[in-house]
Amino acid sequence: MNRTLANRLTPYMFLAPAAVILLVALIYPLGYVVYASFLNWNPSQRIGQAEFVGLRNYINLFSDESFRESFFVTIRFSVIVVSLEMFIGVGLAFLLDRNIRGMSALRTLFILPMMISPIVVGLMWRYMYHPTVGVFNRTLKALGFESMPWLLDGDWAFASIIIADVWQWVPFIFILSLAALQTLPQSVMEAARIDGASGWQSILYIKLPLMMPVLIITFLLRLIDSFKVLEVILVLTNGGPGLSTEVMALRISRTATEFRELGVAAAMSNILLLLLLMLTLAMFFYNKITEKRALRQKSEAAEEM
Amino acid sequence: MPVIELKNLKKTYGALTVIEDLNLTMADGEFVVLVGPSGCGKSTTLRMIAGLETNTDGQILVDGKDVSALEPKERDIAMVFQDYALYPHMNVAKNMSFALRLARYKKAEINKRVTEVAAMLDLTDYLDRMPGELSGGQRQRVAMGRALVRDASIFLFDEPLSNLDAKLRGQMRAELALLSQRIEKNIIYVTHDQIEAMTLGDRIVVMKAGEIMQQGTPEELYRTPANKFVAGFIGSPTMNFLDGTLATQAGRMVVQGESYAIPLPETYSQHLAGSDGQPVTLGVRPSSFEETDSDTALPMKIILSEYIGSQSVVICEFGGQRVSIEVNSAAPVKIGETRTFAVKEAEIHLFDPDTGASLLPASKL
Ligand SMILES: Nc1ncnc2c1ncn2[C@@H]1O[C@H](COP(=O)(O)OP(=O)(O)O)[C@@H](O)[C@H]1O
Ligand SMILES: [Mg+2]
Numbered sequence: 001m002n003r004t005l006a007n008r009l010t011p012y013m014f015l016a017p018a019a020v021i022l023l024v025a026l027i028y029p030l031g032y033v034v035y036a037s038f039l040n041w042n043p044s045q046r047i048g049q050a051e052f053v054g055l056r057n058y059i060n061l062f063s064d065e066s067f068r069e070s071f072f073v074t075i076r077f078s079v080i081v082v083s084l085e086m087f088i089g090v091g092l093a094f095l096l097d098r099n100i101r102g103m104s105a106l107r108t109l110f111i112l113p114m115m116i117s118p119i120v121v122g123l124m125w126r127y128m129y130h131p132t133v134g135v136f137n138r139t140l141k142a143l144g145f146e147s148m149p150w151l152l153d154g155d156w157a158f159a160s161i162i163i164a165d166v167w168q169w170v171p172f173i174f175i176l177s178l179a180a181l182q183t184l185p186q187s188v189m190e191a192a193r194i195d196g197a198s199g200w201q202s203i204l205y206i207k208l209p210l211m212m213p214v215l216i217i218t219f220l221l222r223l224i225d226s227f228k229v230l231e232v233i234l235v236l237t238n239g240g241p242g243l244s245t246e247v248m249a250l251r252i253s254r255t256a257t258e259f260r261e262l263g264v265a266a267a268m269s270n271i272l273l274l275l276l277l278m279l280t281l282a283m284f285f286y287n288k289i290t291e292k293r294a295l296r297q298k299s300e301a302a303e304e305m
Numbered sequence: 306m307p308v309i310e311l312k313n314l315k316k317t318y319g320a321l322t323v324i325e326d327l328n329l330t331m332a333d334g335e336f337v338v339l340v341g342p343s344g345c346g347k348s349t350t351l352r353m354i355a356g357l358e359t360n361t362d363g364q365i366l367v368d369g370k371d372v373s374a375l376e377p378k379e380r381d382i383a384m385v386f387q388d389y390a391l392y393p394h395m396n397v398a399k400n401m402s403f404a405l406r407l408a409r410y411k412k413a414e415i416n417k418r419v420t421e422v423a424a425m426l427d428l429t430d431y432l433d434r435m436p437g438e439l440s441g442g443q444r445q446r447v448a449m450g451r452a453l454v455r456d457a458s459i460f461l462f463d464e465p466l467s468n469l470d471a472k473l474r475g476q477m478r479a480e481l482a483l484l485s486q487r488i489e490k491n492i493i494y495v496t497h498d499q500i501e502a503m504t505l506g507d508r509i510v511v512m513k514a515g516e517i518m519q520q521g522t523p524e525e526l527y528r529t530p531a532n533k534f535v536a537g538f539i540g541s542p543t544m545n546f547l548d549g550t551l552a553t554q555a556g557r558m559v560v561q562g563e564s565y566a567i568p569l570p571e572t573y574s575q576h577l578a579g580s581d582g583q584p585v586t587l588g589v590r591p592s593s594f595e596e597t598d599s600d601t602a603l604p605m606k607i608i609l610s611e612y613i614g615s616q617s618v619v620i621c622e623f624g625g626q627r628v629s630i631e632v633n634s635a636a637p638v639k640i641g642e643t644r645t646f647a648v649k650e651a652e653i654h655l656f657d658p659d660t661g662a663s664l665l666p667a668s669k670l
Contacts, residue, residue, distance in 0.1 A: 187390035190357050195404035195455070196378035205403075209394045294437070 033273075037266035043256070050263065057267035067268065069243045070251040077158070077247055078226040081165045086219055088166065089173025090211075094203060096174075097181045107178070111171040118168070122235025125164040126151070129236070154244030157237050161245050164232055169225075173218055180214035181207065213290055220283040224276050248272050307368040307381075307458055308333055309354070309491060315362035316349050316515075323349050324515040327363070331508075336485050336492045338506035340499055340538075346515040347495040351461050354493060356380050367459070383452035384461040387468060389444045391436040397423075397447050398432040401454045422453045425484075442473045449481075453488070462494040466501065478504060499539050503527070511535050533661035536588050536654055542618050545628045547587040548658065551580050560587045560655070564624040565603050570650040576666040577655075585664060588654035591618060591631040594646040602645035605630070610638050621646075 037057055041050035061067050092110070096103065113121070128135045129150035137147035151157045184207060192202045208215075230249035233239070239246030239254070246254075248268065256265035314327040323346045331337045339347045352358040354365055356377035364371045372380050392400050398419055405415045423429045426446045436444055445465060452460060466474045466481075482505055485492055496502055502509045503523040510520040511534070519531040523539075530536035536544050549562040558574035559566040567587065569577070577583075596602075605621035605628065617634045620627055621644075630646060632638060655664040 185388070185390065187386045187388055188392060191384070191386060191390040191392070191451075192403070193357065194355060194377045194382065194384050195451075196407045197403075201407060206392060 033266045033269055036263055037270050039263040039266075041262040041266075043260050043262055053263070057264050058271075061264070061267055061271070066243060066246075067251060070239075070246045070248050071271075073158075073243065073245065074227060074247045074249075077162065077165075077229070077245075078223060081162050081169070081226055082219065082223050084162070084166050085169050085173050085222060086215070089170045090177045090215065092170065092174045093177035093181050094207070097178060107175075111175055113168045114171040114175075116168070118231035119235055121164065121168050122232040125160070125167075125232070126236050129160055151237055152241060154241050157241060157245050161233050161236055164236060165226070165229065168232065169222065173222060176214060176218045177211060180211040184210050216286060217283065220279055220286075224279050224283075227272065227276055227279075307491065308366075309459065309493070310366040310369075311350070311354075311363070312366060313363035314350070314353065314360055314365065316346070316353060316358065317361045322515070327515070327517065329510060329517065329520070331491060331493065334489055334491060336494065336505060336507045338494045338496060338502040338509045339512055340496055340502035340506075340509055341512035341518075342538075343497050345512045347497075347512055348463055349515075350512075351384075351463055351493060351495050354459075355382055355384050355461050380459070381457050382459045382461055383455040383457040385448045385452050385463070385465045387464040389436075389448040389468075391444060391447055391451070393436050396433050396435050397428060397439070397450075400436065400447055401450045403451070404455050418454050418456075419450075422450045425453070426450050441469055442477065445469060445477060449484075458490060460488075460490050460492045462492065464496055465494075467496070467498070481505060500541060503539065509539075511538060529663070529665060530588075530654065531663050533586060533588065533656040533663075536656070536663075540590055542591045542629050542631070544588045544590050544654070546656075547589070547624075547626060547628070549585060549587055551577060551583045551585055553581055560585060562587075562624055567603075567648055567653070568601065568650065569655070570653060572666065573653070573655055573664065577664065584658050586656040586658045586661075588656060589628075589648050590652060591629045593649045593652035594630045594632075595649060596632070596636075596644060597647045598645060599647060602647045604643050604645050606643045607638050607640055610640065 036047065036050075038052060038054055039047070039050040040053045040056075041047065096107065096110075116124075127133075131137060131147065131150065131152065134150065136150060140147055149156050150160050188210070189202060189206060192206045197205065228249050229247055230253065233245055233247055233250055234253070237245045239250045249272070252265050252268045252272070255261050255268060309331040311327050311329040314324060314329075315322075316324040327350065339350060341347055349358060353360045353373075356372070356375060356379075360373050363373075365373045367380070392403060395403065401419050401422065402415045405418065410418075419432070420429070423432055426449060428443070428446055428450055431439060431443060431447075436447065439447065445468075448465065466477050469477060478501060485505070494501075494505060503526075506523060508520060509523055509526055511518045511526065513534055518538075519526060519535045521529075526535060526539045530539060533546065537546070547560075547562055549560040549565075549567075552559050552561040552566070554561075554566055554568075558569040558577055560569065603623060605623045607619050607621050608627075609620040611618045611620070612634060615634055616631050617638070618629050618631055619638050620629050622628075638644070656662065657664060
């Protein structure tokens with residue numbers, strides 16, 4: 001073997017262990033799920049014993065009313081929670097972006113919900129939503145209002161899971177937007193003040209546009225995550241009443257455990273995966289585009305020097 | 306254009322007092338430069354005038370009206386920042402017109418003003434560039450353009466040239482001087498660079514640790530510095546300081562050092578008569594030496610020569626101290642040789658070694 005070839009191969013040799021791990025940890029399970037989605041597979045069978053049915057699982061899914069229902073429940077849930085969370089999180093960041101005493105303690109307090117395990121969050125909210133002993137209905141009653149069917153009515157249950165999710169994930173957006181806000185160049189904001197911008201105007205015309213790259217990434221991350229939401233809803237409503245809160249992750253979990261159709265569950269997972277992949281790619285390309293633009297601006301500026 | 310007065314201005318950050326008691330009057334249409342070492346409170350003073358910082362105490366009067374409680378936008382000021390502070394997401398035209406758009410000017414009026422100012426600053430070809438696509442000098446001009454478009458009556462500059470390289474800084478300094486003649490506004494300019502201060506200012510205010518050390522025209526500060534700090538800060542290369550005591554020799558006042566006696570001019574000797582034995586600090590600029598063979602000349606051993614061009618600065622050893630002397634580069638000097646120099650009497654400065662105050666009679670200050 002000649003020297004240059006050896007030199008050229010060296011980096012690949014160093015990469016090899018990581019590549020193997022990637023293959024085992026990522027590609028293998030992925031391949032497994034894709035393969036499984038072509039099977040009529042019962043959990044009591046070994047994978048080798050399952051019958052190969054080709055695309056039947058996918059074709060059936062498209063005419064499956066319940067699956068379609070859960071697909072739209074997920075979309076509706078994601079769009080609503082992420083919009084609400086972005087709005088509240090970014091708003092809070094603007095409110096709390098000031099240097100007053102005790103602010104750092106307050107900020108720490110704000111991110112607590114994010115640190116609690118989703119199962120616990122679910123349990124906690126379930127107690128709070130409890131029709132008779134829950135804090136919401138007790139408070140309503142104490143104030144002389146009627147109690148609400150928090151988890152008992154389809155629309156109310158959907159609203160309830162949205163409230164719980166917003167409560168848990170607003171901090172995430174708050175923290176990221178606050179960080180973005182605090183790294184904005186101070187003098188630019190001062191220049192805007194001197195140019196006559198009011199507080200609102202400097203938020204609208206200066207701060208928000210400058211935070212946009214971070215906000216877009218945050219938005220996509222949160223959107224991807226919200227498509228996979230499971231635990232809180234599992235504990236709170238388990239998809240009910242009816243199918244009103246049955247998101248896709250829950251549908252998948254139930255298909256695998258209750259209906260014992262591993263192949264169908266795998267096919268659903270793959271559809272969800274495809275959806276997430278598209279979002280991730282959107283994020284990836286957004287990054288690429290902004291990077292390219294920054295690079296182009298730099299090189300053009302360099303030419304002028 | 307207004308008269309700006311700072312009266313008993315004070316600024317503290319918590320326990321830290323940055324500015325104790327500042328009093329300053331800036332006349333109509335004047336180009337005032339605040340100069341001083343970094344951290345002395347120049348920016349803080351400027352930012353209080355701008356309204357970006359609130360003053361802890363005292364008044365900021367514009368034409369006699371106290372503006373300290375007003376928002377920046379109500380003060381009729383424009384400001385250029387050290388890092389330019391351009392809006393990174395707006396192109397040059399949008400950057401320059403931001404204030405006008407906020408103030409809801411007519412489109413035609415905005416276009417007219419932006420075009421005018423862009424032409425004045427050579428920015429016409431760059432109006433649709435983003436700040437990221439501009440060089441440092443161009444960004445600097447956009448920052449200036451943004452201030453000019455406003456047509457405010459007071460212009461504040463906070464070290465606007467310090468982020469540029471030396472050559473560009475020289476160019477922009479000249480452009481700024483030309484510009485200031487044309488626009489006839491009140492300009493308050495902050496810098497730590499005494500050359501910038503000397504070349505630009507109608508009046509220079511030298512600050513140190515939040516206090517004004519002296520103010521006056523560039524020439525006043527150079528010829529009659531009120532104290533050792535100003536003497537050492539203004540002028541390049543910097544003034545030499547030698548310690549000595551006052552003495553009378555053959556009927557003349559002299560400064561007596563370890564190995565020298567330098568005679569004082571009349572202005573000092575009358576004023577200081579009878580103060581024999583008082584310790585003083587003698588200040589002599591490098592340009593105040595002349596080479597002679599007279600018997601009062603001082604022998605200097607040359608240890609280093611810095612060639613600048615037509616002049617060279619030679620660093621000499623003299624009486625155990627180092628002294629820098631400006632000489633004509635045409636006459637070659639050799640390292641290690643000893644030459645004799647005399648001090649030009651009229652250009653001598655004397656300072657109190659304890660307080661640093663000039664010992665020049667008050668009438669001459
Ligand atoms: N926001 C602030 N909080 C606390 N100290 C400050 C603040 N801004 C400036 N200072 C202090 O005030 C002093 C003067 O600062 P500044 O006016 O920026 O000096 P310069 O003359 O270099 O412009 C410095 O000691 C600085 O540390
Ligand atoms: Mg400063």
